[in-house]
Amino acid sequence: MRQYNEENQLEKVICNQCKKELKLENGILKEGHFEGKQTFGYFSDKDGMTHKFDLCEDCYNKLIQNFEMPVEEIEEKEIF
Ligand SMILES: [Zn+2]
Known part of the structure; x- marks a missing residue:
């Protein structure tokens, strides 16, 4: 679950399963996570x-x- 501030910058990311708040610095996630969207x-x-x-x-x-x-595992040449 994601929260954005008034400037539409990512402010908080919380794991939907366990409610853990993920580490975020200047709107960038600093730990491994999975974002689901369908x-x-x-x-x-x-x-x-x-x-x-x-x-x-x-x-x-x-x-x-x-x-x-x-899961299928594919080694990416570039990560972001
Ligand atoms: Zn979790």
């Missing part, structure tokens, strides 16, 4: 609704541990 289309039960959430790295790791199939 718009559900006409063929879903959530017709046209967008869902957004943030997870800290610990909660992300717990989530993917429950997958029957592992």
Whole structure:
């Protein structure tokens, strides 16, 4: 979950799963996290609704541990 100030600068990021506040410096996240955003289309039960959430790295790791199939891992040449 993200909070922005009046200048639309990122002010706070809180893990939706455990409520941990993520480390943020000058609007930039300084720790591992997962940002989820999905718009559900006409063929879903959530017709046209967008869902957004943030997870800290610990909660992300717990989530993917429950997958029957592992996540695909791709080594990126550039990270930001
Ligand atoms: Zn968490």
